[in-house]
Amino acid sequence: MYRLLLIDDEADVQYSFRRLFQGPDVEVATASSGEEGLRLIPKIKPDLVLMDVRMAGMSGLETLRRLRQTDARLPVIIMTAYGTTQTAIEAMKLGAYDYLLKPFDVPKLKEVVAAALRASQAMRQNVTLETTLSAEDVETGMVGRSEAMQAVFKLIGQLAASDATVLITGESGTGKELAARAIYTHSRRAQQPFLAINCAAIPETLLESELFGHEKGAFTGATTQRIGKFEQCHGGTLFLDEIGDMSPATQTKILRVLQSGEFERVGGNQPIRVDVRVIAATNRPLEKAVAEKKFREDLFYRLNVVRLHLPPLRERKEDLPLLVEYFLRKLSRASGRPRPGVAPETLALLTQHDWPGNVRELENVIQRALVVAKGDTLLPDDLPAELRNQARATPAPATDAIAPASGETPSVAVPTDIAPLVRALFEWARQDGRRRLLPAVERELVLQALRETHGNQLQAARLLGMTRATLRKRIERYGIRRQISVE
Structure with a gap:
């Protein structure tokens, strides 16, 4: 049973909402003021609050402000007949789920209410991502439990113990400067300077002076002597990013x-x-x-004493839950807000994405989601539209059939790219020993199949590869019927 709380001082609006939403699966409670609504909320524990802005006594915005001090998770839809830009902005800043104008477009109202109820349920089922990061992970920003990243960490440890020149390779956004800093931090030069310079970001005419300095009068505008990065870094470590963009003349001096x-x-x-x-x-x-x-070939061999390759994010998707947790901690701390949870559907969408921009792209996506999130859980709608649309448009993956033993019926084909998603689910389950992975996944699969088929049980059963009778048992077991009827 869903509980909706309407806070509005107009009796006609209360009557209309009861007629629209009251039913076997939805209970509608009403309050005529913000004060009354705040008293009712802890008693009836509504799944959704709909609230007018202008009421006698406490305004809707002030009621929302006070509610957010005690409950950041409860979705609240703000309604008003006096829509202004400032009111809309203030409502969303305070964490409203949505903002609707009176008179209502009834289909739109029902759509928003159904979406808010789904969001409310998702917030109760969020992935908390607790205590999986070590203090060192947070401090260095080097995060990963995958086999590929463990190999990277081992090599960083070996490189830190020597003074060998290192060439770090990897796609843009994989964290090459972080790896360089990790080598430096654990090396015997850790108490000496570390300077980073992006060779592609400095004009070719200035890069040589930036690295090696110049004498007074060396060129037009050189009015004083300048010390370059190599001199500044004496005894320390110099990180040369995008070294492949250097001019031949500068390459020669680096070689020397x-x-x-x-x-x-x-x-x-x-x-x-x-x-x-x-x-x-x-x-x-x-x-x-x-x-x-x-x-220069000779410079290449001088740089390539030891090569450290950083894998792209698409090749280590089992690290994605850890990376999400890391960025949530980092960005929440920077913005001074509580760290939210992540809905399972959101984590699934993140896992499906190929991440051409790698870890840097993931950080930007999480930052964007934190800005637009309307509660204390990141929902699929908080992700960029292009990421959600790409997931919907992704064709069925290629599959590898598992060869049956002699005399057996051929087995079901298994998608080749489902392994990262499965690893992410196991990572989620390991974070809390009380979590039961199979029931949680089975429930979501049944729910999604019913949504995809608009509640048609026969089609949903076919989609899931089970009989209709088995599907009905799952629906009863997980209490799904009432949710589908509301949606």
Whole structure:
């Protein structure tokens, strides 16, 4: 049974809402003021509150403000006949689920109420993502339990114990600078400077001066002597990101530093000796650049003493729940708001995405979701539309049939890309020993099948690969009938 609480001082509106929503599966309670509504909420524990803005006594916005101090999860739909931009903005800032204008478009009202009830249920079933990150994970930002990332961490530990030059490779957004900082943090140079420079972000004419410095009068505008990054970093570690974008002249000087530890400032002739560990990174295939004579072969071999490759996020999706938790902690702390949970459907959508922008793209998506979230749980609608649409448009994946033993009936084909989703579900289950994975997944599958078929049990049973009688048993077991009827 769903409980709706209407807070409105107009008797006609209360009567209309009872006629629209009161039924076997929905109970409608009413209050005529904000004060009365706040007293009723802890008693009847509604699934959804609909509230007018202008009422005698406490306004709807003030009621919402006080409600949010005690309950950040309860969806609230604000209604008004006096719509202003400022009121709408203020309502959404206070965490309203939606904002509707009177007189109502009844189909639209029913649609919003049904969506809010689904959101209310999702918030009660959120994935809390508790206590899976270590303090070191949070401090360094290097997060991962997958086999690929464990191999990365092991190699970082080995590299930290030496002074070898390192070449970090990986797609854009995989965390190459974080890996460089991790090597530095655990090395014997950790008390010395660490400087990072993006070779692609600095114009070619200025990069040499930025790295090696220049003498007064070396070129137009060089009114004073300047110390470069290599001198500033003496005794420490210099991270050269996107090194594949360097000009041939700068490549030559980098090669000399790596070979002899010496260079001259631009416009100078006095050799300067430095002790600097170089960690370079690129998202381009340097071997191809060498073959095309765009990158010096001897410099490539000097840089490629030890290579550390960072896997793209699509190849380690089992780490996605941990990464989501990490970004929720980081971004919630920065914004000064409580860390929300994540609905299972939201985590499933995130797992389906291919993440061409890798971890950086995931951080942006989580940041966006935190901004638009209307409660203390991230819902599918909080994700960017293009991510949700891509998931809907994704064709059925290629499948690998499992060969049956001799004489057996051929088994059902298994999607090849379902493994990351299964690993993510097991990660969710491991976070709390009380969670029962199979019933939770089975319930969601039955729910989704009924939604996809608009409640047609025969079609839903076919979709799930079970008999109609079995489906009915699952519906009764999980108490699904009333939810589908409301939706």
